Amino acid sequence: MARETPREPAPPTAGGRTPFLSRRWVRVVGGALIPVALLVIWQLTSTSGAFTSSQLPTPTMVVEAAVDLAQRGLLGLYVAISTQRVLIGFAIGAALGLAFGAVVGLSRLGDILFSPTLGAIRAVPSLAWVPLLILWFRIGEDSKIILIAIGAFFPVYTTVAAALRHVDRQLVEAGRAFGLGGVRLFTTVQLPSVLPAVISGLRLALAQAWLFLVAAELIASSMGLGFLLSDSQNNGRTDRLFLAIILLAILGKLTDSLVGLFERWANRRWA
Template identity: 45%
Template sequence: MAGPARAGLVSRWASLLMGWWLPLLTLVAWESAVQWGWVRAHVLPAPSEVAQTLWSFGVQGLAAHLLASTGRVLAGYAAGAALGVGLGALVGLSRRSQAVLDPSFQALRAIPSLAWVPLLLLWLGIDEAPKIVLIAIGAFFPVYLGVASGFRDVDRKLVEVARMYRLPRLALVQRVLLPAALPSVFTGLRNGLSLAWMFMVAAELIAATKGLGYLLTDGRETGRADIVLAAIVLLAVLGKITDTAMQWLERRLLAWRDTYDNTGGRG
């Protein structure tokens, strides 16, 4: 392995290991505070008790909750992100579309997630449809904003150079506008994925019998703080896993970028 490549690999592993220090120190301090009586266990159960709660669900029981929530998030995110990419590109590339659509979308974006719940229940009942639609709503707006701003913020000089070469409209979009907008597009996709997990919790308040949102509700109603914390930990882990996957895809598709990487060099 060449010297620069090896140095880059070592740097990535060092950054990965550094990212574990804060969670590990937090867990140690949390466990110690409970064991030494600084915090009451029924208010904030120790990490060891949360781990025991997760173990008590069993492989099949825990998998059922994880699969239910993950399936809803993936379905809702796919629908919301696809719509966000399409409408975001339309608004970003057309001033007329921006004038017609953007004010309405900005108004709808301000509506809290729980405000949609009673309306979706009236329209779609209590099955899976309202849950997936609510998650799609949460994913749509960050993706839409990222795509629209990505196209609108392309450097004018790049467009002028492309026009000097008489590129057709389609070629201009494919070869200039889209590559320049991709960083903002991926930022929107990652933010949309994060909000999809958040909206999933609200979605699973709609007559769910499985899922992490259901566990949060069940823990609250039964006074089980350990179940609530277990669900929160699982949400954090799943959110991190999916965001890391999106990050990996972003690095692969945008490997051509020559940008500052916070390590004193270029990346």
């Protein structure tokens, strides 16, 4: 009953061949071109003498820093801790964002009650929450996860609320004609009809979760990639600084791919 249809692979051409740009190997090779080019430029720039090694370490130095941390048992620990914090905070924030987005998007009363307050809270910078959360929850996992959840909440809440306000009324009436109402109407008709907006909100929320993770770990942590950033800066270890940035980029892309897998499953399930 949803209006959206799942994205299908590009159909074969008249000769029965898959379009060139739709071939898997073309997408893989094309996606690797810019990273490889950046790596080459980085290597050439770092060895040209224009920068010192403390300003711009070579890729080899960054790899050696990764190996050193891995041998000491810290690299895997930092990655695991940061990833766990992001996933837990993201799950909590996204679930609350979906719930409040549904209330505000589907209920005029909910819109009147919650929109002004949530709009004001959304404008508060992430770093402004840190001292308050430390005061209330101390320097522990709770304060970090709550901060990440705050970051993940607003993208989902905003996109879901805005999308649900524009659900086709005829589609809703058709669902009610089939005896659907309340939660069943929401999960069967209204939510699937705004599935693209929900996925976009989840992607934005995941990116925000990583941003808020760094904000939390930079100030109040003794482990994690944010701590690695701060500690590397304080000790002049630019190689580890680059390593932390690269790991955050890779982990961000990997977790975004998980949302992509969820999108495919949701399209098969609802669309």
